[in-house]
Structures are given as structure tokens and as C-alpha cells.
Amino acid sequence: MKKLVVLMSAALLLLSACSKGDAGKTAEGTAAPSSAAPEAKKEGGDKAKSVELEFYFPVAVGGPITKLIDNLAKDFEKENENIKIKPIYGGSYQDTVTKVMTAVQGKNSPDIAVLLSTDLYSLRQMNALEELTPRFSKEYLDGFYEAFMGNTKSGDTVWSIPFQRSTIVMYYNKEMFKTAGLDPEKAPKSWDELRNYAKKLTVQDAQGKVSQWGIEIPSTGYQYWMLQALSLQGGENIMSNDGKEVYFNKPHVEEGLQFYMDLGQKDKVMPQGVIEWATVPSDFISGKTAMMFHTTGNLTKVKTDAKFDFGVAFLPANKQFGSPTGGGNLYVFKDIPEENKQAAVKFIEFLTKPDRVAQWSIDTGYVGTTKAAYETEKLKKYIADFPQAQVARDQLEFAHSELSTYQNGQITKLFNDNIQSALVGKISAKEALEKSQTQADQILKNFK
Structure with missing residues (x-):
């Protein structure tokens, strides 16, 4: 049967x-x-x-x-x-x-x-x-x-x-907002606000050891999904609707990746290096981070396990609000x-x-x-x-629609790998995206 x-x-x-x-x-x-x-x-x-x-x-x-x-x-x-x-x-x-x-x-x-x-x-x-x-x-x-x-x-x-x-939605710890002097009923609505809130929410000791991060955005598993959200907030999607083209090296994608990188490498409000998809919700629930980007599919888990009052908000906007499904x-x-x-x-x-x-x-x-x-x-x-x-x-x-192309597994894997290389500081945003575009074009050329 x-x-x-x-x-x-x-x-x-x-x-x-x-x-x-x-x-x-x-x-x-x-x-x-x-x-x-x-x-x-x-x-x-x-x-x-x-x-x-x-x-x-x-x-x-x-x-x-x-x-x-x-x-x-x-x-x-x-x-x-x-x-x-x-x-x-x-x-x-x-x-x-x-x-x-x-x-x-x-x-x-x-x-x-x-x-x-x-x-x-x-x-x-x-x-x-x-x-x-x-x-x-x-x-x-x-x-x-x-x-x-x-x-x-x-x-x-x-x-x-x-x-x-x-x-993808933003979860935030209302109690940490209060401690940092932020209104617990007002989540950041823009990239600038997100960066400023995250700075106020990052807690470190005199030796510089961080006990509480301002924000965590995962950099394993679905980093392409996170970058797609940031790209959509820049005004456009990252692929065509027929599965045959990607737009990885466009300016709105580079702007999104640079912001993603800067939170850890420049602003120091997010852990540098690899941030595991599966541990981000645990970090939020245990109080290691004040805000996180994650799937709404974890909402019930957070509701059940969090011992504090938390909020859920739209992802902050750049030129507009946006998230892939x-x-x-x-x-x-x-x-x-x-x-x-x-x-x-x-x-x-x-x-x-x-x-x-x-x-x-x-x-x-x-x-x-x-x-x-x-x-x-x-x-x-x-x-x-x-x-x-x-x-x-x-x-x-x-x-908007999530990244979907012919040979989607290969496209997503190469994109994920290059994004992660940028997030851990091995290559620049521009290099990661140009490499991704070249590799994806080579795979998709037979479908055009």
C-alpha cells in the first residue's frame, strides 16, 4: 500500500x-x-x-x-x-x-x-x-x-x-524594557530604534563581559530567512515569482546584510559569531537576551516557559515593514x-x-x-x-513569499553558507552576496 x-x-x-x-x-x-x-x-x-x-x-x-x-x-x-x-x-x-x-x-x-x-x-x-x-x-x-x-x-x-x-516576529522582555527605562508597551518600530533599544538593553560588567544581550537573530539554519526579512524591509523581495531568478546582489539585500552584521560586529549588541537557531528561544526564555527575531511557531513555547511578561511585535521597518512567510x-x-x-x-x-x-x-x-x-x-x-x-x-x-526556486535546496544552502561567512567576519557583505549570486545563476541557468 x-x-x-x-x-x-x-x-x-x-x-x-x-x-x-x-x-x-x-x-x-x-x-x-x-x-x-x-x-x-x-x-x-x-x-x-x-x-x-x-x-x-x-x-x-x-x-x-x-x-x-x-x-x-x-x-x-x-x-x-x-x-x-x-x-x-x-x-x-x-x-x-x-x-x-x-x-x-x-x-x-x-x-x-x-x-x-x-x-x-x-x-x-x-x-x-x-x-x-x-x-x-x-x-x-x-x-x-x-x-x-x-x-x-x-x-x-x-x-x-x-x-x-x-x-518572523520580534519577541521582547517587558521587564527588561522597564529596567532599561524603556516603555514596555512600545517595541522598536524602525532599524534605528532597534539599534538604540538594543544598546540600552545590553548589560556588561566592568571587564566587558556581557550578561544580557540586547538582541539575538539566529545565524544558523534559517539565516537566509532572516536576511530575506531585512531585505523586504528595504523595499523588495530577493527572487522572482517563477522560481528562475534570484536578486541576492541587489543594494537592498546588501543593506540588510550589513545591518545584520553590524549588530554584532560594530554595535556589540548581539553575540558575534554563530548564533544557533534552536538556542535563541532558550536564551530569550532564560533571560540571556532581551529581544529576539524568531518564528511565531515558537509563540506557544515562549508563552508556556517564560516566567516574565513579554511582548510580540512586527519586525522593525527600514523603508517599510516586511517579513517572509x-x-x-x-x-x-x-x-x-x-x-x-x-x-x-x-x-x-x-x-x-x-x-x-x-x-x-x-x-x-x-x-x-x-x-x-x-x-x-x-x-x-x-x-x-x-x-x-x-x-x-x-x-x-x-x-511576502519565502525564497523558493528550482533546485531550492542547493540555492538555500549556498546562500546560508555565504551569509554565515559574513556574519562571522570572514568576508564582507558585498563579497558574500556577489558570490551567492554567481553560484545561484550557475545553478538556475538551465531553467531560464
Whole structure:
């Protein structure tokens, strides 16, 4: 039986290496989806044929994700007696993406996967995906926030459905703001304010040893994502919308990288050298840094573990506000039986009903992917009690598609490597970006 793989992926390497944190309206919202459950097929005249779907996904943020997925699978099975969901935990983003690619190349395609939304062009290059445009109604697809749809489409064709999606937001410690003489209800709104706030929030002893940093922005894993945010704040994105061009060496990107570098190397308000993606939230929670840039997917973890009052705000603006979207989409694979495709679509419908999207956002911190989710009583009440949960949704007005190209794993890896070389002081911003552009052009030339 074909496998159903749902991978919550933020994997950074795809193909040779992988790279790099929705619902429409249903009967619980306003519009019924166009697809239906797979028809029960009879064996021996009276026994319905069952479909077993293996559900693979990685876990990239803090929180009890595996328990949540187990519970969703059980709830789905209660409503669909002939469809069995077998959750399988694929490890890291990299591990799970590698498993999917290996299965596709081995002619044993998974059924469904939660993969990074940015994996679109690489999966299309492999001819691995089932087109989803005819599987769902326009009304269903229109229920998603438009900012999340950019990485789901090629032209007007829909290839995946938003699931666990995110943007980058700024977290800040309100108690540290008070101690530094800053208004705890006013986060920095510009780059200049961010630099000035961070200087006031950096604490060091007479020997110069820092006990509290003003800000931390990760420099491993998703540094390209952080730089993309800074570039968007300069006015433009860093790639075309057809997966064939990147703009790494443009002035707005260099300006963003230089600011990123200066926070540690010049302003001394951020640790110099490597800042690990996974440890930044821990540093914030433990009081080692007063502010951090990180995915809204860690919001619930911070809410649960932080022993202090904290705020969440838009990323500060340069010429404008801006953040790329992030996170994973649900993909259905092409080379599987029709009954598996229908079962996969039914599972997607289940996962993207407004109440479930709302609960997933509450439980994880990911942004609710549909407008209908924010109309549910449970999410309205949650936001009323915890207004920080609405910041990422509001920032979608200024959000843009995440970096996604053909050979996306290779492009992202080379970009990450060159950015990190600049952040640790090995090369200049200009050198890092010119090198990235030359390498990316060489890879993408066959797709133009």
C-alpha cells in the first residue's frame, strides 16, 4: 500500500541537501469543500475496503507536536472508519525531506506530505506532485490568507495547501524594557530604534563581559530567512515569482546584510559569531537576551516557559515593514492510487476546518491560515486573553513569499553558507552576496 506522508518540514537541504515558522472554509466555516470521501469499495460483497495512510512529519519548533498529531489522527479515524492514519515521526526537517525524495526517486511515492512551502519547484521538477486545483473549490482556496498562497502556486495552479505557517516576529522582555527605562508597551518600530533599544538593553560588567544581550537573530539554519526579512524591509523581495531568478546582489539585500552584521560586529549588541537557531528561544526564555527575531511557531513555547511578561511585535521597518512567510504545506503525490488521493484530500479537509486551524494555532503558535479560523469563538477568546497571538496574523499585510526556486535546496544552502561567512567576519557583505549570486545563476541557468 502506498504511503501517506505528512511532513511538517522546514528542511534546508533538498535533493543532494535540503533547505531550511491552512485551511479553507468548510461546513464548520462557510463553504463546503468540493471533494468527498473516498467511496467505500466492497470486498466479498459486504466488507468495505480500508485505506491506510502513513503520516510523516518533522518537528521544527518547541511544543508537544507529536501528541497533537496523534490526537488529530485518532479524531479523524473516529469520523472515517475506513481510513487509517499511522503517524510516523520523521525526525528533523532535513531527515524527513530526504526520506520523501528517496521514496519518490525509488518509485514508491508517499501519498501526502507536509513539506516546506518552498519545496514547490523542486518537487515539480521531479514531476512528483498531484495538482490540487481541481480537487478543491475556488471558495475553499479563497478562504486562505493571500500571503500564504504565494508559495502554494505556480501561475494559477495550486500544488499544495497551507498548513503550519508562520512569519518572523520580534519577541521582547517587558521587564527588561522597564529596567532599561524603556516603555514596555512600545517595541522598536524602525532599524534605528532597534539599534538604540538594543544598546540600552545590553548589560556588561566592568571587564566587558556581557550578561544580557540586547538582541539575538539566529545565524544558523534559517539565516537566509532572516536576511530575506531585512531585505523586504528595504523595499523588495530577493527572487522572482517563477522560481528562475534570484536578486541576492541587489543594494537592498546588501543593506540588510550589513545591518545584520553590524549588530554584532560594530554595535556589540548581539553575540558575534554563530548564533544557533534552536538556542535563541532558550536564551530569550532564560533571560540571556532581551529581544529576539524568531518564528511565531515558537509563540506557544515562549508563552508556556517564560516566567516574565513579554511582548510580540512586527519586525522593525527600514523603508517599510516586511517579513517572509514560512512553514509547511500539505502536498499530495502524483504516483499513488486514486483512492489514496481521495483519502488524502479528505484528511486535508479535516485538518483545515476552521475550529482545527484555530486550535492548532493556539496549541503551537503557528498563524491561523484561514480567515474563518479567526472568526471562531475559541480563537477570538484566546486572542482577547493573549493579544500577542494576533501580531503575526496582522503582519501578514506586509508579508511576502519565502525564497523558493528550482533546485531550492542547493540555492538555500549556498546562500546560508555565504551569509554565515559574513556574519562571522570572514568576508564582507558585498563579497558574500556577489558570490551567492554567481553560484545561484550557475545553478538556475538551465531553467531560464
